Amino acid sequence: MRPTFSDITIVIALELIGAILLRFFLLADDWRIVGGILLLFCAGFAVMQFRSDWESRIGDAFNRGTRLAVGLAILLVLLFPLALNGNTYALHLLIVSQLYAVLAIALNFQLGSANIPNFATGASYGIGAYVSALLAIHFNVNFWLALPAAAVAATAFGFLLGVPSMRTRESYLALVTIAFGVVIHQLLNNFDWTGGPNGLVGIPAPSLFGHSFASPIVIGGIKLPSQANFYYLSAVLVGIAIISAQRLHGSRIGLAWNALRADELAARCQGINVIWYKVLAFAVDAFLAAFAGTIYAFYISFISPDNFTFLVSVTIMTMVIVGGMDNIFGVIVGAFLLTMLPEKLRAFSDYRILFFGIVVILFLMIRPEGLFPQRLRRYGGSE
Amino acid sequence: MSGHAVLRGEGLTIRFGGLVAMDGVDFVLQAGEILGVIGPNGAGKSTLFNLITGLYQPTAGKVFLNDRPLNGLPAHRIVQMGISRTFQSSRLFTDLSVLDNVIIGMHCRTQSGVFDAMLRPSKARGELRQAAAKAGELLRSVSAGLYDQRGRAASELAQADRRRLEIARALAAEPKVLLLDEPSSGMDDRDTDALIADVRAIIARRPELSIMIIEHDMRLVAELPHRVMVIEYGRKIAEGSFADIRNMPRVQEAYLGRKATAHA
Structure with missing residues (x-):
């Protein structure tokens, strides 16, 4: 179906408003401006809560104008660093947000699609970071080779975690993954070859076609700080994560995951090999998390076990719950919000954990499906 | 009915600790046949379905689909081989x-x-x-x-449509054998009539499909199945056409209790 004029207007307006708000949010120093933007955001959702017809109107507009929406989004992502007045801290926040977005999408395969409470995403993230960092430091492996190697290693760990987890369910499954996360953290802390609590330092910056990621980007007289390299790199990773998530969600595999989320016994009786699909969810989660870990390691150039604690896993889980289970766009929004908010509200940083706890409880009470709920699948032309 | 056995159970037995939930049940399901399974609550009818579909592994005895043994196969493989089912309390996604x-x-x-x-x-x-x-x-x-x-x-969906959807979902796997676990539960008479018509329409399109149906609604049991088997305390106590079964004292006892039949 071709988008109508009002579809186009809705898509363009919403994306521009989103980008502009994000810019002011990032550059705001005053907590009152931050609070104001947050209030605006909350008001938007309150309206959605009461006017579900608007919500579906917007949904339809994006459905019909998908190409325009994606094209404009890519353009905005490309141009966004130009609007930040060379503020490197804002860029840093964006990079971390994007990496968390990838982690949240990774966890969404499990928590959102298949309802597997995996508290070990932080561990997979860490394994990815350490494997690539070790390869780079000791074997001079460059970033582009370390990336897939780390992903393969983490996926293997994902299988390793998935197989014993299959003997347990629900709360017990959660406990197994918590234990796994803690064990990985302790191992990283105690092995000599991982640098112990000191971690690994001096991870070399990647380079592409002779351009080092440690140097600024200069195009036609416009100079962007070196962080912009990693901003674009992580944006590409988010793109890859979105495409993978959509392809899996829109396939027989996504359906099988949803089936076992709704009713595991009934899923078995439809011919779904439940164990295989659960292990698969672990593997996919680990695969994507390792990508994020690798980029993180090469970006910060220093990693330690404290970057990959149990708390990281809890944070990622909060992002998925807040954003919307099994809604890709939702979990990205959740990741951005929960990465930036604690940074912007530094004054209250002592209460960070309390804040996460309250947010999760509020969401489970008021909007249990998250900011952006899952939508039913549609098949071309059949409806 | 084209007289070869599609599904066959031999001496099916399952114990849960000390409880014998199913004790040496034999049955045969012919191609194109509808076999009714009746018996009081807790007699082991659903247990029988769980044994056939691989949700439970029998302590003793065997199930064969077209003479291939199914024992030890996981539930999802058994669906693939051609046995689909519905559930007593509907389990839709x-x-x-x-x-x-x-x-x-x-x-x-x-x-x-x-x-x-x-x-x-x-x-x-x-x-x-x-x-x-x-x-x-x-x-x-x-x-x-x-x-x-x-x-x-x-x-x-409304209750009746949920049942229909569950049957449609089971048919989607292109089964040779369809197991219906109390499809009429929670339905009024009108819905049950519609259900009978639905099942008739399904077999009219698929003459080779064999159906096992657990039921309490005697109207449905009288109308649909070619044969009925009665289970009580995990044992098969009778088998035959509904007309024969309903007059057997043992069956009446099982349903009404010993005293009631003695007084009757």
Whole structure:
């Protein structure tokens, strides 16, 4: 179906408003401006809560104008660093947000699609970071080779975690993954070859076609700080994560995951090999998390076990719950919000954990499906 | 009825600790036959279905599908081999659309794996689109009303339509044997009549399909099955046509209790 004029207007307006708000949010120093933007955001959702017809109107507009929406989004992502007045801290926040977005999408395969409470995403993230960092430091492996190697290693760990987890369910499954996360953290802390609590330092910056990621980007007289390299790199990773998530969600595999989320016994009786699909969810989660870990390691150039604690896993889980289970766009929004908010509200940083706890409880009470709920699948032309 | 045994159980026994839930049950299901399974609550009728579909592994005894033993196979393999079922309390995927429920029923008749989905999305999507078209056809053949609601979430369906959807989902796996576990439970007389008509329409299209049906509603048991077997305390106590069964003292005892029949 071709988008109508009002579809186009809705898509363009919403994306521009989103980008502009994000810019002011990032550059705001005053907590009152931050609070104001947050209030605006909350008001938007309150309206959605009461006017579900608007919500579906917007949904339809994006459905019909998908190409325009994606094209404009890519353009905005490309141009966004130009609007930040060379503020490197804002860029840093964006990079971390994007990496968390990838982690949240990774966890969404499990928590959102298949309802597997995996508290070990932080561990997979860490394994990815350490494997690539070790390869780079000791074997001079460059970033582009370390990336897939780390992903393969983490996926293997994902299988390793998935197989014993299959003997347990629900709360017990959660406990197994918590234990796994803690064990990985302790191992990283105690092995000599991982640098112990000191971690690994001096991870070399990647380079592409002779351009080092440690140097600024200069195009036609416009100079962007070196962080912009990693901003674009992580944006590409988010793109890859979105495409993978959509392809899996829109396939027989996504359906099988949803089936076992709704009713595991009934899923078995439809011919779904439940164990295989659960292990698969672990593997996919680990695969994507390792990508994020690798980029993180090469970006910060220093990693330690404290970057990959149990708390990281809890944070990622909060992002998925807040954003919307099994809604890709939702979990990205959740990741951005929960990465930036604690940074912007530094004054209250002592209460960070309390804040996460309250947010999760509020969401489970008021909007249990998250900011952006899952939508039913549609098949071309059949409806 | 074309007289060869599609599904056969020999001495099926299962113990849960000290409890013998099923004790040496033999049965045969012919191609194109409808076999009714009746018995008081807790007699072991659903246990029998769980044994056939691989949800339980029998302590002793064997199940054969077309003379191939099924023992030890996991539930999802047994579906693939051609035995589908519905559940006593409907177990739909309530947060998915009606159409998706049927497409999931086709899981073992579709192929795409992870690598297809990620690297050859056009192939995976094409397969799913075909499945969606087929699922639509199947829904239409089971019930036009259900087909019209195919885009809605399964949780929004009325009770009778939930039953229909569960049957449609089971048929999506292209089974040789269909096990219906109390399809009329929670239905009024009118819905039950509609259900009988639905099942008749299904077998009219699929003369080779064999059906086992657990029922309490005697109207349905009188109308649909060719043969009925009666289970009590995990044992088969009688088997035959409904007309013969209903007059057997043992069967009346099982249903009404010993005293009631003694007084009668």
